[in-house]
Amino acid sequence: MEERRTAGDLVNHPPHYQAATIEAIDFIESVISDAPHMVPAYLQGQVLKYMIRMWLKGDALEDARKAEWYLNRLIAKMESCSNISG
Secondary structure, three states: OOOOOOOOOOOOOOHOOOOOOOOOHHHHHHHHOOOOOOHHHHHHHHHHHHHOOOOOOOOOOHHHHHHHHHHHHHHHHEEEEEHHHH
């Protein structure tokens, strides 16, 4: 499936995920590929997503709190499951 790349494309390439030299989704996919299981990978990805965009979209404090929520959940999963703590 060919991806559309158009300026202002809020579905395929939202500007708040393209501020760096690498698009956020590419960075996140690369980083979470080392996770031992899907659940911690997802939670880590969510933390990264909110941290990456926090200064670029709306309320930075709200995004920081969302990242914190996902990070706390990731930590709790890691503490309760020895097979995902690395």
